[in-house]
Amino acid sequence: MDIATRVYNHKWKIDPIVRSLIDTDFYKLLMCQSVFRNKPDTRVVFSLINRSDKVPLARLIDEGELREQLDHIRSLSLSRGESTWLRGNTFYGKRQMFRPDFMEWFEGLRLPPYHLERRGDQYELTFEGSWPEVMLWEIPALAVLMELRSRAVLDDMGRFELQVLYARAMTRVWEKIEQLRDIDGLSIADFGTRRRHSFLWQDWCAQAMMEGLGDKFTGTSNCLIAMRREVEAIGTNAHELPMVYSALAEDDAGLARAPYDVLSDWHEEHDGNLRIILPDTYGTKGFLDNAPDWLAGWTGIRIDSGDPAGGAETAIQWWQERGEDPRAKRVIFSDGLDVEKIRELHGQFADRLNVSFGWGTLLTNDFRGLVPDDALAPFSLVCKAVSANGKPTVKLSDNPEKAMGPAEQIERYKRVFGVGHQESMDVIV
Amino acid sequence: MDIATRVYNHKWKIDPIVRSLIDTDFYKLLMCQSVFRNKPDTRVVFSLINRSDKVPLARLIDEGELREQLDHIRSLSLSRGESTWLRGNTFYGKRQMFRPDFMEWFEGLRLPPYHLERRGDQYELTFEGSWPEVMLWEIPALAVLMELRSRAVLDDMGRFELQVLYARAMTRVWEKIEQLRDIDGLSIADFGTRRRHSFLWQDWCAQAMMEGLGDKFTGTSNCLIAMRREVEAIGTNAHELPMVYSALAEDDAGLARAPYDVLSDWHEEHDGNLRIILPDTYGTKGFLDNAPDWLAGWTGIRIDSGDPAGGAETAIQWWQERGEDPRAKRVIFSDGLDVEKIRELHGQFADRLNVSFGWGTLLTNDFRGLVPDDALAPFSLVCKAVSANGKPTVKLSDNPEKAMGPAEQIERYKRVFGVGHQESMDVIV
Numbered sequence: 141m142d143i144a145t146r147v148y149n150h151k152w153k154i155d156p157i158v159r160s161l162i163d164t165d166f167y168k169l170l171m172c173q174s175v176f177r178n179k180p181d182t183r184v185v186f187s188l189i190n191r192s193d194k195v196p197l198a199r200l201i202d203e204g205e206l207r208e209q210l211d212h213i214r215s216l217s218l219s220r221g222e223s224t225w226l227r228g229n230t231f232y233g234k235r236q237m238f239r240p241d242f243m244e245w246f247e248g249l250r251l252p253p254y255h256l257e258r259r260g261d262q263y264e265l266t267f268e269g270s271w272p273e274v275m276l277w278e279i280p281a282l283a284v285l286m287e288l289r290s291r292a293v294l295d296d297m298g299r300f301e302l303q304v305l306y307a308r309a310m311t312r313v314w315e316k317i318e319q320l321r322d323i324d325g326l327s328i329a330d331f332g333t334r335r336r337h338s339f340l341w342q343d344w345c346a347q348a349m350m351e352g353l354g355d356k357f358t359g360t361s362n363c364l365i366a367m368r369r370e371v372e373a374i375g376t377n378a379h380e381l382p383m384v385y386s387a388l389a390e391d392d393a394g395l396a397r398a399p400y401d402v403l404s405d406w407h408e409e410h411d412g413n414l415r416i417i418l419p420d421t422y423g424t425k426g427f428l429d430n431a432p433d434w435l436a437g438w439t440g441i442r443i444d445s446g447d448p449a450g451g452a453e454t455a456i457q458w459w460q461e462r463g464e465d466p467r468a469k470r471v472i473f474s475d476g477l478d479v480e481k482i483r484e485l486h487g488q489f490a491d492r493l494n495v496s497f498g499w500g501t502l503l504t505n506d507f508r509g510l511v512p513d514d515a516l517a518p519f520s521l522v523c524k525a526v527s528a529n530g531k532p533t534v535k536l537s538d539n540p541e542k543a544m545g546p547a548e549q550i551e552r553y554k555r556v557f558g559v560g561h562q563e564s565m566d567v568i569v
Numbered sequence: 570m571d572i573a574t575r576v577y578n579h580k581w582k583i584d585p586i587v588r589s590l591i592d593t594d595f596y597k598l599l600m601c602q603s604v605f606r607n608k609p610d611t612r613v614v615f616s617l618i619n620r621s622d623k624v625p626l627a628r629l630i631d632e633g634e635l636r637e638q639l640d641h642i643r644s645l646s647l648s649r650g651e652s653t654w655l656r657g658n659t660f661y662g663k664r665q666m667f668r669p670d671f672m673e674w675f676e677g678l679r680l681p682p683y684h685l686e687r688r689g690d691q692y693e694l695t696f697e698g699s700w701p702e703v704m705l706w707e708i709p710a711l712a713v714l715m716e717l718r719s720r721a722v723l724d725d726m727g728r729f730e731l732q733v734l735y736a737r738a739m740t741r742v743w744e745k746i747e748q749l750r751d752i753d754g755l756s757i758a759d760f761g762t763r764r765r766h767s768f769l770w771q772d773w774c775a776q777a778m779m780e781g782l783g784d785k786f787t788g789t790s791n792c793l794i795a796m797r798r799e800v801e802a803i804g805t806n807a808h809e810l811p812m813v814y815s816a817l818a819e820d821d822a823g824l825a826r827a828p829y830d831v832l833s834d835w836h837e838e839h840d841g842n843l844r845i846i847l848p849d850t851y852g853t854k855g856f857l858d859n860a861p862d863w864l865a866g867w868t869g870i871r872i873d874s875g876d877p878a879g880g881a882e883t884a885i886q887w888w889q890e891r892g893e894d895p896r897a898k899r900v901i902f903s904d905g906l907d908v909e910k911i912r913e914l915h916g917q918f919a920d921r922l923n924v925s926f927g928w929g930t931l932l933t934n935d936f937r938g939l940v941p942d943d944a945l946a947p948f949s950l951v952c953k954a955v956s957a958n959g960k961p962t963v964k965l966s967d968n969p970e971k972a973m974g975p976a977e978q979i980e981r982y983k984r985v986f987g988v989g990h991q992e993s994m995d996v997i998v
Contacts, residue, residue: 142571298780298781299776299780300743300776300777300780300781301743301780301781303739303777304739304740304743304777306736307735307736307737307739307740307743308736308740310732310733310736311733311736311737311740314729314730314733314736347728347729348729348732348733350729351727351728351729351730352727352729352730
C-alpha cells in the first residue's frame with residue numbers, strides 16, 4: 141500500500157473514509173452489547189465538540205463532502221466476514237464474547253440519521269436515537285472529520301511532496317518505535333482510531349508496531365485492523381457508560397450510585413482483563429473512596445486524565461487499603477501519551493504494577509511540524525453523549541479542562557461526588 | 570509503486586533487475602550507432618572492475634543469482650513499443666536520430682555471452698564480442714551488480730524497517746531537491762543509471778526531480794525511464810570511443826590522432842547539443858592544445874575528472890584563444906556531484922557559460938549512513954573496454970586515481986599525449 145499515491149488519488153475521485161462498521165474501537169462494541177442488554181431504549185444525543193477553536197473545520201472541509209462521507213457510513217452494514225470474525229474470534233481469551241442476540245441485532249443495523257449544520261467556522265453535528273444505535277456513530281464521525289481535514293491540507297501538495305511528507309512521518313513513528321523497543325517488559329496497544337490522520341495511516345502505524353515491537357505490541361483498539369492484521373482487539377469501557385447512567389438518575393442518591401451501577405452491570409457480563417475500572421469520570425479519588433469492596437477485586441484501572449503518576453499512586457494506595465496486592469493489578473495509561481511519557485511512567489511503575497499503555501493520537505497522528513503553519517497537527521475533537529432521555533450528561537474527569545455539561549449540573553455533580561480543587565492541565569490531544 | 574514492498578517481495582521470488590534493453594544510458598545507443606557504422610567488426614573485451622576492494626562482491630552476491638540475472642538480460646530483445654519510441658521520438662530536437670539500418674540491427678540483437686568467475690572475494694566478469702554488441706553489456710552489468718548488492722544488504726530487514734529505510738532515503742533526496750530548487754537557472758539531468766541503488770529507486774528519484782525541479786530538470790540518461798516518464802533522454806558520448814580508437818592505432822602518430830578521429834566521425838553524424846567534447850581521456854590540457862580548429866566550434870565540453878572548476882577555466886581559456894565566446898558554449902559537469910558542489914560550480918560559472926549538470930551516484934544511490942556498517946554506501950564499480958582487437962586500452966583522465974591499462978602503455982600514452990604531473994583526487998563514486 142503506497143499511502144502517498146492513495147492520498148494523491150483522493151484528489152480526483154470520491155474515496156470513502158470509513159468502509160466498515162467495525163472500523164471502530166473494540167470497546168464501543170463491548171459497551172454496545174452491554175447497553176443493548178441493559179438500556180436498549182434510552183434515547184441519547186451524541187454531539188461533535190471541537191475543543192480546538194483555532195481549527196476552522198467548516199472552512200477547511202466542504203459540507204457536501206462531509207455529507208457524502210456520513211451518508212456513506214449510513215449505507216454500511218456488517219459484512220459476512222466481519223460478522224464471522226466477531227462471532228468466531230477469541231477476545232481476551234474468551235470465545236463468543238458477543239452473544240447471538242446481539243450479533244443478530246448488529247447484523248441488521250444501519251446507523252441512524254445525523255443532523256449537520258454549519259455554525260460560523262465550525263460544524264454542529266449531532267446524532268440522536270436509541271443508545272445502542274447512536275453510540276456507534278462516535279468513532280466513524282471523528283475519523284471522517286479528522287481525515288477530511290487531513291485531505292483538505294494535503295490537497296495542494298504534489299505527489300512526490302506527499303510521498304516525502306509520509307516518508308518523514310514514517311521515519312518519526314519508526315524512531316519512536318525504536319525507542320520503545322528498548323523498554324524491557326513494555327506492553328503497549330494502539331488506541332489511535334478516533335483521532336488518526338487517516339485510516340491507511342493508522343493501519344501503517346499498527347503494522348509498524350507489530351514488526352518493530354513484536355510481543356511488546358499487544359494489539360489495536362481498531363476492530364477492522366485487528367481482523368485484517370490478525371492481532372488482538374483491545375479495549376474495555378469508556379466514560380459514556382457512567383455519563384448516561386448518571387444523567388438518567390432520578391435524584392442525587394441515584395446519581396451517587398450510578399457509576400457503580402455501571403460497573404455492577406459490567407461485572408455480570410465480563411471477567412478477567414475486561415474488568416478494568418475507569419474511575420475518573422467524576423473524580424478518581426472520590427470514586428475509589430466510595431467504591432464497594434467487590435470493585436477492588438477487579439483486574440485493573442485505566443488512567444485517562446489528570447496527572448498519570450498521581451493517578452497510579454492513588455490506585456496503588458487504594459488497592460493496598462482494600463487488602464489487594466498492586467503487583468497483581470494492572471494500570472492502563474491512555475491519556476496524551478508519547479514516548480517520553482511512556483518511558484517515564486514505565487520506569488516509575490513497572491516493578492510495582494502490571495503496566496500497560498493505550499497509545500492514541502501521538503501514534504496515529506503525529507504530523508506536527510511537517511507542513512507550513514503546522515496545519516496537520518492533531519487537535520482535540522471529541523464526540524460525546526450530551527443527553528439521555530432529554531437530560532444533560534456531565535463529565536468532570538481529573539482535569540477541569542476536560543469537564544463537559546451545563547454549568548449548574550457540573551456544580552451539582554461536584555457536590556454529589558465530593559470533588560474539591562482539581563489541577564488544570566493542557567489538553568493537547 | 571511501493572518500493573519497500575517490492576524489495577520485500579524480492580526475498581521470496583526471482584525478480585529480474587534489468588527488464589529492457591533500453592534500461593541503459595542514452596549515450597550508449599548513440600555511441601552504438603556510431604560504432605555500428607564506423608567500426609562494426611572490432612573485437613572488444615569489456616571487463617568489470619571493482620575499484621572498491623573493501624566491498625567483497627563475491628561474498629555478498631550469490632553466483633547463481635548473478636548468473637540468473639545475466640542470463641535474463643541475454644533473453645531480452647527490443648520490444649515493439651521500445652523500438653517505436655526510438656524510431657519515432659525527437660531527441661535533442663531531431664527526428665529519426667536512429668537510422669533505419671541501425672534500428673533493424675538493434676531489433677534483432679541479443680546480447681553476447683558473458684564470462685563469469687569468482688576470484689577471491691570478487692567476481693571476474695568479462696564480455697567479448699563485436700564492439701556494437703558487447704558495448705551494450707556495460708550498463709546492465711553494472712546495474713545488476715549494484716542492485717544485487719543492495720538486495721543482499723536488505724535481505725535481513727523487516728518490511729517496515731525497509732519502508733522506513735526508503736522513507737529516510739526519500740527524505741534525503743527530497744531535501745537535496747529542495748536545495749537545488751533555489752538555484753536560479755539551474756539545468757540538471759539524472760546520470761545515475763550505472764551505479765543506482767535499484768531500478769525502482771532511480772525511477773523514483775527521476776520522478777521526484779520532475780515534480781520538485783520542474784523545468785530545471787532537463788531529463789534522464791536512462792532511456793526506459795525517459796520513455797515511461799515522458800522526459801528527455803540525455804547523453805552524448807563517453808571515454809569508450811577514444812579508448813578503443815586509440816588501442817587500434819598502428820603507431821604513436823596514429824595514437825596521437827585517434828581521439829580527434831573519434832570526434833571527426835561524430836561530427837559527421839551529429840550537430841548541436843550532441844557535439845559535446847569529452848576531453849579528459851588522455852588529459853584535457855594536451856587534448857585541447859592540440860585540437861583542430863573545427864572542434865572549437867562544437868557546442869560544449871563535458872568535465873568528468875580532475876578539479877571541475879579548473880577544467881571549466883581551461884575550457885573557457887581555450888575557447889577564448891580560439892576566438893569563441895564562452896557564453897555561447899555549454900559546460901556539463903558530471904563527476905562526483907552532490908548538492909554543495911553543484912551549487913558552488915553553478916555560482917562560479919553560470920554567468921560565464923551555459924552550465925549544466927549530470928548528477929549520478931549521489932542522486933540515485935545516496936544511502937550513506939542509513940544502515941549499520943554503511944553497507945549500502947555507493948562504491949566505485951566500473952565496466953570498461955579493456956582491449957580492442959587484442960590490444961589493451963588505456964585511460965588516463967585528469968585524475969591519476971582513475972587511470973587504467975597496462976603500466977607500460979600508460980607511460981607510452983602519457984608521452985604521446987604530453988601528460989605531465991596530475992593532481993590526485995579521491996574517487997568516491
